[in-house]
Each structure stands twice: as C-alpha cells, then as structure tokens.
Amino acid sequence: MAFLLALLIKALLVQAFWIPSESMERTLLINDRVLVNKVVYHFRDVHRGEIVVFNGKGTGFDHAESIVPKPTNVVSRFIRGAQGLLGLGAPSETDFIKRVIAVGGDTVACCDAEGRVTVNGHPLDEPYVYQNDYQHFGPVKVPKGYLWVMGDHRGASSDARQNGPIPQSKVVGRAFVRVWPLSRFGFLGVPTKTFSGIPSAASVPGSATPTPAAMAPSAQVGSSSGPPPLASLVVLAAVPVWRARRRGDWRTVPVGGPPLSRRRGSP
Template identity: 50%
Template sequence: MDTEPQHLERDPSSAPATGKEEGSRSVRMSGLLGHLRGLSWCRAAGLGVLVTASLLLFSAFVVQPFLIPSGSMEPGLQVGDRVLVNKLAYRFGTEPRRGDVVVFDGTGSFVEEPARENPLTGFTHGAAAALGLAEPAETDFVKRVIGVGGDRVVCCDEEGKVEVNGRAVDERYLYFGDAPSSAPFDIVVPSGTLWVMGDHRSNSRDSRDHLGRPGGGAVPVEKVIGRVDWIGWPLGRWTALEGTDAFRHVTGPDGAHG
C-alpha cells in the first residue's frame, strides 16, 4: 500500500480570483451602493414633501403658527414669538368674544388691497409664513377684541378707563405705563364686526387709527383667521395664552352677558 503523501493538483476552477474579476465585482458593488443611495435620497425627498404638505394642510385648517412681527401686543406677546392660532375656535358658529386675542386679515379695514406680486414669490412666502418661518403677510394683524357687534366703546371715563356698554374695563394686560388710549373715541361697533386694539397702546396701530376710513376701524368677523391660544416658540416661553376676566361685568346692548 502506497503510504507516500499524494500531491493533488488544484482544479484551475478553484484558483483565486484574478485582479480583473475583483475589479468587476468592485464596479458592481459601487453601482449597487450608488443605486441604494439614490433610492434613499428619493425616499427622503418624498418624505420631506409629504411632511411639508401635511403641515400646510394642518396649518390651513386646524392650527397655524404665526410669527409676531411687532411689539403692539406686549407684554403678553413679544417680537419673535411664534404663536399657535386656533382656526377651529370660530369654525362651528362660535364668534369672537371680548378679550380674545385674534389674528385677522385687515384687507379693507386696516389696509388697502395689496398690489399683485409674483405668484411664485407669493406662494413661497405664504407657505413659509403658514409654517411660522417668515413674517406674516402685511395684511395680517394680531390684536385683542375690545368690542363686538352692537357694543358702544368709549374712551375714556373719568378714571381714564375704556368703557364698554357703560361698564369700565380693568385692562390689567396693558403694557406697563400705557394709558388705555391717548386719543378719545366713542364708537358703536357695527353688527358683524369687531373693535380691536393692541395691548401696547402707545405702540399699536389698531381700530382707533382708522376711525375716519370706510368701516370706521371695525374688522368684519369673517376676516378673523383664528384665536391665539398658545405661545409655541421659543421653548422657554411655551405656554397657553391666559384669558382675561376684564370684561366679566360687561353686558351686551340688550343687557345679556357674553
């Protein structure tokens, strides 16, 4: 019996891959990775579009971020705050009440019809504003409701306070040191409209500044975009916007509360 070690020849088919084969495999792997990266970018872009569209729809119908552009509502709302506007607050037959802080379109009451702008620019800015990433349109304002349709709003009484339907209003939300108004007025708010004023009265252009114009400074209820219910940004100021009891003793022209 032959016990000598046998030297078996290796089958050429089992020989190590050549440099050419390695290069081909590397090209295939690179192509596969590139394809996967392409798919990842496509998915990321698609997800981004979907999220943005969902946020815009949510902003259009439910809650819209709104960037506070001025100090007219200090101290409650400060420049740079991003508030959340509840668009459902007046959607089901409920109307703004005295003391509510509202965002509204002032076209026709506070400002003239704006000039036409580039549609693409307008859409881009509108989308950014709807997400709270840009200042609102020049036609959008945030103010506090002082009088509703039928109310008689007078300033000022013997104590220097605003009166609504003969009742003095204790406006503790006013900016420290501000008078309720430096200009006297006596107005009966037309039905279906609102008399609105800023909390920082000495730094607010509001219904008082439009008394001599069509509409007399009153804002149509249909122009109200929603009620400011929360401060959403910066995080250190995240809070629900506190209501006010300043109008608790005020009754309507018919003597009813509300």
C-alpha cells in the same frame, strides 16, 4: 407625507404666526411665535378678550403702516413663500394680531375718570396693557358683525381707534398659545376679571353715534341714505294740493308724476 400633512394642518386647523412688531407687548414680544386655531370660529362667534389674527385687506387697516417688509429678491421671495406654506415664517403684509375689546352691538369709549376703556358703560381693568397712552375716543357703537380690536401696547398700536372696527369675517383665527421661545411658552387665555360683568348691549340707554375719526372708513358699512321719512312725504304731497285749492284748481297732483284727475268741467 409629513410635508403634505403640515400643509393640511396649516390650511385647515392650526397655523403658526411670527410676531414682527411691538403692538402687543408685553403679552407678545417681537419674534415670539404663536399658534392660531383656525377652526373655532366656524362653530361660535368671537368673544371679548380673545387675541385674534385677522386679514386687514379691505378694512381700515388696509392703509395702516406695513410692519413686514416685502421680499427684495427672488431667493428671499422663495424662502418667504416656503415658510408661509408651513406657517413658520413671517405673516403676510396684511395680517395683524390684536385683542378683541368689544363685539357687534357694544358701545365702546375711552376714557372714564380713571382713564379706563368702557364697554357698554362698564369700565375695564386691563392688567395686560403696556404703556397706556389714554387716547380718547367715542362713544362708538360697533356695527353688528364687526369687532373693536386694540393692541396691548397702547402707545405703539395702530388699531380700531385709528382704523375703525373690522368685520368678523376677516378673522383668520384665535391665537391660543405662545410656543416660541420655549422660555416664554404659555397659553393666551381671556382675562376673566377684565371682561366679566359687562352688561348686554341692549341695556345701554340710547344709541351712540360712531365718531368719524375712529370709524372711517369701515364705519360707512350699514350707513346709507334711505328713503325720506313718511312725515316728509306727506308734507311734500300736501303742498301742491294746498296751492291748487287756493287757485280753485282741484287737480290732484301726485309727487313725481302727471295729474291723476282734473277739475270737473276742464278738458
């Protein structure tokens, strides 16, 4: 009964994750354990400043360096699988944990004159950042339904700066408490001072164009070669008519089709 209850809780409500890398130092250290709320985002959207676990498969993170080595033999695979069922072991090779810096519609960039990341032109004072590398990017407009995520250890994090934004649908849940080791127990809240005062995306003048390096390959979402502008169609349609008028041939020539009518008196 206890085992089945643990499986049910892990599958639907809360899951434990082990931190295997340094990308979120000093907020999360290697070998820390966190609990992830898997229910909250079924009722609301992700907010800026929250720490989320997401599945990188099918995103720009799909090609990121794997930080969890695969099991090398049958015994280790069985142990990894049993731990995974209970949410007590290592995450899968495609699970990542990062902090949400910007949400869909936001324009994010780095850096301002003081080396800070800006969201919709508002500079962020980020006291949680460790070893900032001041990597320049953007401005990038985050597509609707996507998230711009970054690690707190900026100098050792492969994040949206290299891999592009992630779909919100890839988020597993919100990491809300650090439970192990006991000496580091603490809740993972949103730094209110950092993310308050950010203007709405609609108030940002102009529209930023995503930078290829930061947005590839996930920036291709929503970008397509749609139909040509109406003005172009008018010009294309007018050219054959103008040429026919000069020759005295008053045929009406539609673009991409046979003549609709012929000059009076022609067969």
